[in-house]
Amino acid sequence: MMSKLIKDGAIVANEWQLLDKPESASAAVPAGKVIVHLSVWLEQKDTLISRSDIGVWLDNVDTADLLGSDAQQLPLVAVNFPVFMDGRGFTAARLLRERYGFEGELRAIGNFIRDQLCYLKRCGVNAFACSDEINMEAALASLNDFSESYQVAIDTPLPLFRRRA
């Protein structure tokens, strides 16, 4: 799981352990760099906040406002794609960046496909925990499928109409 990682345009080792969503949000959180589900964070944030090795993941049904500006205190937030056709994570990622001021590692996890990387990047995702099926070199290259774009996005603070000339 999460054997391969693209981060900031390079292939790097993954140092974080992703923890499943536990039945009880008060389940003990192990030591080390771990990514806990949002429910665990919300339940235990008073104690978890003192740790610098806690990341939080949002599932497809978890909207970004549930984590809100707590994100600013975290080194890593992950957005899960249980199925690649479910595009809620694109909005969650973008809101974390532009509304909730998250500047740490924003990681896509789950079953997204390589052909979504360039849009995910535009929505502020800078790390991709790729499934084993994804060819990493090709995935890296696909981040640059488009060198120009029309809209405002995290990677393009000004829309094309403000840059056109």
Next chain:
Amino acid sequence: MYLYDKFDHKILAERVAQFRDQTERFLTGELKPEEFLPLRLQNGLYVQRLAPMLRVNVPYGMVNAPQLRKLAHVARKYDKGYVHISTRQNVQFNWPNLSEVPDILAELAEVEMHATQSSGNCIRNTTSDQFAGIALDESIDPRPYCEIIRQWSSFHPEFAFLPRKFKIAVTGASDDRAAVQVHDIGLQMQRNAAGEIGFRVLVGGGLGRTPVIGSMIREFLPEQDLLSYLDAVLRVYNQLGNRLNKYKARIKILVRAITPAVFAEKVEAEWMHLKDSAAKLTQAEIDRARGFFTEPAYESLDGTAAQASLNALTADNKAFGKWLERNVIEHSKAGYAAITLSLKPTGVAPGDVTDVQLEAIADLAEQFSFGEARTTHQQNIVLGDVKKSDLFTLWQACKKYGFATPNIDTLTDLICCPGGDFCSLANAKSLPIADDIQRAFSDMDYVYDLGDIDLNISGCMNACGHHHVGHIGIIGVDKKGEEFYQVQLGGNAGTNTSLGKVIGPSFRREEVTGVIQKVLDIYLENRTEEELFIDTYRRLGMAPYKARIYPKAEEAK
């Protein structure tokens, strides 16, 4: 018309390259069919009953002569020599080879055309009024705003995997020819008391399995806020739309579930964050977009004299007069007219047009209409800027190429989806029904006497043939594996949009024209002098139609 600059060309070229790679990976087995599916859909490619179908966008219906010639070339080189005009103003190729689609897209990109997001769960081609910019009842030309929306929606990174497809329509006229009330978002352009331009925003309209008329969520959206507000609507929908049941995934279901008022509140709350961001349109951009839709080099003509000579011609030529009456409308410029080329002659699938005809339209457009044409959601083609003094010559040319059928807005100008002959979702064939009706009602004097009637046919409840908003709507249904047809009455697509109601149990194909005849009989027997078909229906209600069509059921009561 909008012309691409280096940015538009670059973005589109990169898209074609991306899809070429995706197609190759699919063909070598690297990309799974289920992964390729949304990617090919977002590049216009369906897999149909017999072959793939490629849907090419005609943004808000505007097409120029080089584009028409390119479509003809593609039809000849990669397909069977004809295309189909869809009910959303687009062009469909029915028989391309999947492996050649990247080449087709590359050829289309040369003339600034694309199939971007013409299918799939994303923001589709924005549609508009086929008489935009020339209609007498128009206050603001919607096309510059449609182009702004086209660019914003193309490759929008956040909204490429929505719960379901998403369609936007814009009109700037008082008579709604863009069916804005049955779109996911309908925008009606208007000026406020201060004379500023903006949009009345409707949301959650749609046809399909659950037809709904859109709800107004904002009375006046200033023009510079167009994109930030659209972002807000889409963002609310992307987060809250139903993703578990595809039949409940359209925005209309969400709007109904949480109520339009609550939906509007959520949009406003989201929009407050976005309103003054960089997404706010600049006056420079609005002016730039408008600059592409200025008036062509009209001559200043004497409108009265032009009309007088037309009248003289019609005195000796009844057929020309009929064509003028049905296929020609007044233009906002004196001495000019807009003409509709009918793609509904009997014996041809409604909306089908051959390579030779496409080239003829290109020639006619260049000769008579500043090189531009428009596709319509009624599946015809319009030449928008023809001098009245050219109409007689143009009519003769139209006859030669088969476009002169003088039936626009009549019973035989029917809207019809491709249905079971092509579409894998169909319950029943729709084209043979269209053909039956056109043949049964071939007496044009009878048809003219009926006046304006919209008859719309869909092969299934997906409603691509807009049967809910036909004055008469026909929909294919499956009864234990057999093809049957339900008939509806009372729909309307225009300003007073209404949704049709089913008359009663469905019919076999051979019964349908007889049923239509009875419906028309009731109208002819009951109409007052000024009533159109829809007016009489609205006055009488369903009962007399029902009684005539199902007499036994009535007796049994």
